[in-house]
Amino acid sequence: MTDSSTCRNRAAAHAQRVSPSPARSRVRRTPRIARFIHACLVVLCASLVTACATRPPATALPRQTTHALSPSADTPLHAALAAPETAHPGQSGFRLLATGTDALQMRIALARAATRTLDLQYYIANEDTTGKLLLGAALYAADRGVRVRMLVDDLNFHDIDSLMAALNTHPLIEIRVFNPYGSAQESMFTRTANLFTNLDQFTRRMHNKAMIVDNQLAIVGGRNLGDEYFSASPTLQFTDLDVLAAGPVAARVSASFDDYWNSSMSYPLSALNHQTFDPHELDNARNMLRAHWHNNAAPYDAKPLNATPLAAQIAGHQLGLDWADCTFVADSPGKIANAQETQSAQPGDAMRSLIERIRTAQTSVLVFTPYFVPHDTGVQEVRKLSARGVRVAFLTNSLAATDAIVVQAGYSPYRVPLLRAGAELYEFKPTHPERRNLRLRGIAGSGSRASLHAKAYVIDERTLVIGSLNLDPRSARLNTELALTIDSPTLAHEVASYFARATSPELSYRVTLATPEERAQLTGNTAAHSPLVWTDVENGVVHTYNLDPHAGFYRNVLTGLFLLLPLDNQL
Numbered sequence: 001m002t003d004s005s006t007c008r009n010r011a012a013a014h015a016q017r018v019s020p021s022p023a024r025s026r027v028r029r030t031p032r033i034a035r036f037i038h039a040c041l042v043v044l045c046a047s048l049v050t051a052c053a054t055r056p057p058a059t060a061l062p063r064q065t066t067h068a069l070s071p072s073a074d075t076p077l078h079a080a081l082a083a084p085e086t087a088h089p090g091q092s093g094f095r096l097l098a099t100g101t102d103a104l105q106m107r108i109a110l111a112r113a114a115t116r117t118l119d120l121q122y123y124i125a126n127e128d129t130t131g132k133l134l135l136g137a138a139l140y141a142a143d144r145g146v147r148v149r150m151l152v153d154d155l156n157f158h159d160i161d162s163l164m165a166a167l168n169t170h171p172l173i174e175i176r177v178f179n180p181y182g183s184a185q186e187s188m189f190t191r192t193a194n195l196f197t198n199l200d201q202f203t204r205r206m207h208n209k210a211m212i213v214d215n216q217l218a219i220v221g222g223r224n225l226g227d228e229y230f231s232a233s234p235t236l237q238f239t240d241l242d243v244l245a246a247g248p249v250a251a252r253v254s255a256s257f258d259d260y261w262n263s264s265m266s267y268p269l270s271a272l273n274h275q276t277f278d279p280h281e282l283d284n285a286r287n288m289l290r291a292h293w294h295n296n297a298a299p300y301d302a303k304p305l306n307a308t309p310l311a312a313q314i315a316g317h318q319l320g321l322d323w324a325d326c327t328f329v330a331d332s333p334g335k336i337a338n339a340q341e342t343q344s345a346q347p348g349d350a351m352r353s354l355i356e357r358i359r360t361a362q363t364s365v366l367v368f369t370p371y372f373v374p375h376d377t378g379v380q381e382v383r384k385l386s387a388r389g390v391r392v393a394f395l396t397n398s399l400a401a402t403d404a405i406v407v408q409a410g411y412s413p414y415r416v417p418l419l420r421a422g423a424e425l426y427e428f429k430p431t432h433p434e435r436r437n438l439r440l441r442g443i444a445g446s447g448s449r450a451s452l453h454a455k456a457y458v459i460d461e462r463t464l465v466i467g468s469l470n471l472d473p474r475s476a477r478l479n480t481e482l483a484l485t486i487d488s489p490t491l492a493h494e495v496a497s498y499f500a501r502a503t504s505p506e507l508s509y510r511v512t513l514a515t516p517e518e519r520a521q522l523t524g525n526t527a528a529h530s531p532l533v534w535t536d537v538e539n540g541v542v543h544t545y546n547l548d549p550h551a552g553f554y555r556n557v558l559t560g561l562f563l564l565l566p567l568d569n570q571l
Contacts, residue, residue, distance in 0.1 A: 057264035058176075061271050065262050066149065068254035069117045069215045076115060076311035077216035084314070084323065085247050092247035093321030094486055096494055100231030101301045103223055103242050104130055108302050110213045111137035113310040114146045119212045119257050121151045123205065123468075124224035127163050129292075130232045131225050133302050135167060136289035142172040143286075151261055153178045153206040166285040168269045169277050175269040176261065178206040179336055204336040206260065207468045207479040210253050217310070218245045218253040220328075220484050221466055222455045229453070232300050236403070238453035239428070239502070241368070241495070243466050243484065246314070249326050256330035256482065263333035324488035329353040331480040347476035350483040354457060354465055355381075357485055364391040366458040366499045370428075370451070372396040373410035373472040379417045386422025394418070394471075395503055397452045398427035398534075399551035399559060408559045410472070415511060416531055425511040426503040428452040429536065430550065452502075456495055464492045505537035509549055518544065 072078065084093060097103040111118055111134070118141050125131060142148045152175065168175045212218040221242030227233040229240055245253070260266060296302070313319045331348040347355070358365055358381070365385060372394065374382075385392050399408050418425060430449050457465040467483040469475045486492075502508060514533045534545040543549075548556060 058267045059264045061268060063268045067258050068119065071215045071251040073116060075214045075216065077113060077214050080311040080314040081216055081247055084321065088323035091323045092245055092249035092326050093323045094488065094491055095244040095319060095321055096491055097221065097242040097244060098498065100229060104230040104300065104302060106244055107134055107211055107219060108137045109310050110211060110217055110219065111141050114141045114213045116146060116214050118146050118148045119254065121208050121210045121257050121260060122225050123153045123207045123209060124226055125152045126226035128227045129296055130227050130230045130300060132289060132292045133296060133300065134225055135163065136293050139167055139170065139286060139289055142170050146172065148173045149261060150175045151178055151266060163285055165269065165273055166277060166281045169282050176266040177269055177272060178260065179204070179265045180267055180272055203478065204339055205479045206336065207475065208260070208330060208482045209468050210257060210482065212250055212254050212257060215254045216246065216250050218250045220245065220253060220482060222453055222468060235449060237450050239450060241454040241456050241466060245484065246321055249328055252328040260333045263337060265333055265337045322488050322490045324486050326487065327353065327485040330482040333480060335480050348481060350467065350469055350481040351476045353485065354469055354483050357459055357463060357465055358457065361385060361390045361459050363460045366496055367394045367471065368452065368454040368456040368499065369394065369471040370397050370453050371404060371407045371470040371472050373407065374414050374418065378471065379414060379421050382418060382423045383421040392422065393424035393426065395426045395428060395452065395499060395508060398429060398509055399548040399555050401428045401430040401451045403451050405555055405559055412559065416513070419513050426508040427511055428502065428508050458492050458496045458499065461492045461496050462489045463487050464495055505535065509534040509536045
């Protein structure tokens, strides 16, 4: 099986400002097409620019090599975790963050709990409503004397002269950008040339998502930083999953963060943006974030979890941590930094760890993957598992729900082979009237359009793998990813219950091979030649479709067009 990344809907926005499509942008070219574009662009630009600007490795720039706080440092979180760690030697504590509200609250609680260090690593970090709440929490931590390091891949370069750049002037806050495509002061033309002449390099992105506090607590999972991930967007709700991790595993997440932070691909924001800021700019940002917090913390439920400090909650056994054995695996930043030397068909370390665990399944494999391009290799893996009597069930986005239509072109040809190999296939619906029901909030979000974004794998209802991995080639070979494997029947069962809920006919379409009876009933339908049927339930009535339901003409046509393009290895 193969894997990928996220948020391809940002490709259009990036293209408009002539930046490289982010890791999740799926409109890619194959290496052959990339070489053709490269050659054409070099000829075109030769008379206009003397050379495409290249940037020295970040290690050649003025910057400090820094590392995480020692796990044994004297902090309130270390003291609070001493007793449970002694009671569970070698294990770490975990709590699932299933709702956007829980995920936002816990991140703010972690920032408030920090006394020494706060590290954030994200593919996307938006300066929207919830983004400003989190940036405000980070600034307040720095004002208390906490060292804040923030590493972002998909930084909005048109925004760096505002909030993040102002925060970067704080003596205890440093922001770095991983694998930037062009510095802000370069012309649009030069940045465009940089993009196309280094296409393969720039389409490889850091998709890792982690937040670590005092080297004692960490959050990893599928969520980036933005309103759509925290049930705060009026137009789009990403259904997602994170996990809070406490204890020894936090040091492993920190070590991975340090590898990326000190990588030759991590550029100080100050080196990309040469603007100067007066001291009052930071004061203005502080005042703005304080006003933003006052106006928005309560509406977005950012306050309740912070009434009692996390250290006190841990000491009082109030955090509900489940202690278990675990394995944390992250790709090396060299997967991108050494891309030209490592053009390998083999998946990265994180994907290999996931595949190895899936192959050990005895009874069931339940998969949340919003972007799903299995290729023939994935179909073969499903066939092997099914032959051993293992239930293999996938939940991915429907064409109507996906935020990356081009991925559907990579996925749709494999639906029939997957079903014939014995897989169960479910596709997430974009709208669900029932999701306002409190029983469904954990997996379905609120009232705006829904799209699946969780990346989680439940094996035998005993093991949970959660992180940034999708099952597609981009996650496997192009982007860097991380995966946390937790051997906890409690958490595995909890996520399995979410899977059962999310794949109910009210929330998802069940995709099956059409029976002879269904084919007969669909005689005369213009799409009756399709070997697939989609089934769901709306208002208590069962509906059957012979074409991607509720996707509309535009999405169906685009999918057909993308099917004609040689994009398979770049999806």
